[in-house]
Amino acid sequence: MRVIRTAAEMREVRRLITGSVGLVATLGGIHVGHTAHMDTLHPLCDVLIGSLFLNPTQFSESEDLSAYPSDEQADLVEFEKHGTDFVFAPSIDEIYPSNVDVPAVDPGPVANVLDGVHRSDHFSGVATVVARLFSIIDPGKATFGEKDAQQLRIVQHVNDSLGLGIEIIPIPTVREDDGLAVSSRNVYLTTEEREAATILFKALTVAKLSFDSGERSAKILRFILASVLNGEPRAKVEYASIADTDTFEELDTVEYSARALLAVKIGNARLIDNLLLA
Numbered sequence: 001m002r003v004i005r006t007a008a009e010m011r012e013v014r015r016l017i018t019g020s021v022g023l024v025a026t027l028g029g030i031h032v033g034h035t036a037h038m039d040t041l042h043p044l045c046d047v048l049i050g051s052l053f054l055n056p057t058q059f060s061e062s063e064d065l066s067a068y069p070s071d072e073q074a075d076l077v078e079f080e081k082h083g084t085d086f087v088f089a090p091s092i093d094e095i096y097p098s099n100v101d102v103p104a105v106d107p108g109p110v111a112n113v114l115d116g117v118h119r120s121d122h123f124s125g126v127a128t129v130v131a132r133l134f135s136i137i138d139p140g141k142a143t144f145g146e147k148d149a150q151q152l153r154i155v156q157h158v159n160d161s162l163g164l165g166i167e168i169i170p171i172p173t174v175r176e177d178d179g180l181a182v183s184s185r186n187v188y189l190t191t192e193e194r195e196a197a198t199i200l201f202k203a204l205t206v207a208k209l210s211f212d213s214g215e216r217s218a219k220i221l222r223f224i225l226a227s228v229l230n231g232e233p234r235a236k237v238e239y240a241s242i243a244d245t246d247t248f249e250e251l252d253t254v255e256y257s258a259r260a261l262l263a264v265k266i267g268n269a270r271l272i273d274n275l276l277l278a
Contacts, residue, residue, distance in 0.1 A: 001076070001079060001080040001084055001085060001086065001087065002085070002086050002087075003076065003086075003087050003089055004086055004087065004088050004089070004090075005089060005090060005091070005094070006090065006094055007090060007094050007095075007136045010086075010088050010090075010136050010137060011136060013086060014136075014137060014138050017046075017047050019045070019046025019047055020044075020045045020046045020047070020140045020141070021045060021046070021047050021048075021049060021137070021138065021139045021140050021141075022041040022042070022044060022045030022047070022048050022049065022139055022140070022141045022142065022143070023041075023049050023050075023051065023133070023134075023137055023139035023141070023142040023143075024037045024038050024041060024048070024049075024050045024051070024084070024142070024143055025050075025051045025053075025130065025133055025142065025144075026050065026051060026052060026053075026075070027052075027053065027054050027055065027068065027070065027184070028052050028053075028054055028068070028070030028071075028072065028075050028184075029068065029069045029070040029071075029075070029184035030074070030075040030078040030079070031182055031183075031184060032174055032182055033145060033147070033171075033173075033174040033181075033182040033183070034078070035078060035081075035082050036171055036174050037143040037145070037171050038050070038079070038082035038083065038084060039082055039083075040143060040169065040171055041141060041143050041169065042082065042083040042084075044141060044169075045140065045141055047085050047086070048083055048084045048085050048086075049084070049085065049086045049087070049088060049137055049139065050079045050084045050086070050087045050088070051087070051088045051089070051133055051137070052070075052072060052075055052076075052079075052087060052088070052089040053088075053089070053090055053095060053129070053133070054068055054070060055095070055125060055126075055129040056092060056125075057096075057121070057124070057125030057128060057129060058122050058123075058125030058126045058129065059122075059125070060119055060120055060121070060122065068184070069184050069185075069187045069188075070184075072089065076089075088133075088136070088137060095129065095132055095133075096132075102128065102132060103128075104124055104127075104128050105124070105127040105128045105130075105131040105158055105162070106124075106127065106161070107123040107124055107126065107127035107154045107157065107158065108127075108154060108157035108158075108161065109247070110123075110150060110153050110154055110157065110247065110248050111123035111124065111127075111154060113150075113243075113248050113249060113250075114150055114239055114241055114243070114248055114261060114263070115150050115151075115263060115272065116150070117239075118238050118239070118263060123150075123151070123154050126151055126154060126155070127154055127155075127157075127158050130155055130158055131158055131162060134158075134159075134162075134164055134166060139166055140166065140167060141166065141167040141168075141169055142155075142166055142167070142168055142169065143168075143169045143170075143171050144168060144169075144170065144171065145170070145171045145173065145174075146170050146171060146172050146173050146274070147173040147174075147181050147182075147183070147272070147273065147274070148272070149259055149261065149274045150248055150261070152168075152170055153246070153248065155168060156168050173273070173274075175201070178198050178201075179198055179201030179202070179205070180194075180197050180198055180200070180201060181200070181201070181271075181272075181273045183271065185269045185270065185271065186269065186271075188267065188268045188269040189266065189267060189269050190267060192234070193234060193266050193267040193269065196232050196234040196235060196266050197266050197269070197271060199228065199229055199231070199232040199235050199264075200229075200235075200262050200264055200271060200273045201273060202228055203224075203225045203228035203229050203240070203262065204225070204260050204262065204273060204274070204275040205275070206224055206225075206228050207221050207224045207225050207228075207242075207260050207275070207277070208260070208275055208277060210224055211254065211258075211277040216253055216254045216255070217252075217253060217254075218242040218250065218251040218252055218253060218254055218258065219252070221242045221254070221258075221260065221277075222240055222241065222242050225240035225241075225242075225260060225262065226240045229262070229264060234266050234267065235264050235265075235266055236264065236265040236266070237262075237263075237264050238263035238264065238265065238270075239261070239262070239263050240260075240261075240262055241259075241260065241261040241262070242254065242258050242259075242260055242277070243258060243259050243261060244258065244259075245257055245258060245259050245276070248261075254277060256278070257276065257277060257278035258276075258277045258278075259274050259275070259276055259277065260274060260275050260276075260277055261273075261274040262274065
């Protein structure tokens with residue numbers, strides 16, 4: 001496995017690759033959720049490229065970027081174990097060079113709701129860095145996780161709006177045995193907070209059971225989500241949503257399908273999760 005530090009070298013390597021290229025883009029802090037992406041994509045392409053870039057533009061001023069749980073050497077070991085051929089691990093100056101105007105990329109209207117309300121400019125940062133990585137690496141396929149369903153939809157928008165033609169492959173949420181969605185931010189949780197965090201999946205599961213039993217009122221389904229979450233005193237709810245699967249706008253009635261989405265703070269961790277109702 002070869003580690004590449006500059007955009008120029010990455011472009012030169014890409015120019016010499018004749019087979020199909022797959023990309024797993026990460027912020028670092030590699031865990032089993034990320035390796036599920038690698039294991040899914042590896043057999044679907046000739047060359048697997050991973051990226052390690054802790055993108056500062058998708059973090060708000062209230063978020064401590066330096067505390068993000070990443071360890072480059074450990075991350076590189078995981079990439080190699082899972083069949084990655086190249087890892088693009090650039091500096092900030094390589095992605096946002098001071099002598100080049102890197103235009104902000106429009107994340108689309110989906111960025112104006114839910115996480116877009118609670119994390120100012122987050123999705124603009126996501127859209128811009130994804131477009132930048134796509135332009136440097138030029139993959140034919142790329143994976144993004146369904147745990148970050150709103151982000152996944154924005155990446156699809158960027159791909160479509162810029163006419164990039166990349167196959168975006170959604171990866172199902174990877175969960176711990178008790179249902180908690182695997183996330184780099186789970187390391188922020190104390191033992192007691194980790195136990196409390198299972199309330200997210202419990203709330204989603206109860207709402208899904210109600211939907212499967214015939215409930216179609218989005219107002220009632222949101223009430224169910226909130227009621228379960230409110231049973232955990234450590235959980236501070238930012239939103240409990242029943243939203244359209246494409247626009248992420250709140251629904252009044254679920255006609256065919258919807259996505260139940262949660263953002264909850266427990267201790268120092270901000271946790272998100274979602275479940276498709278279909």
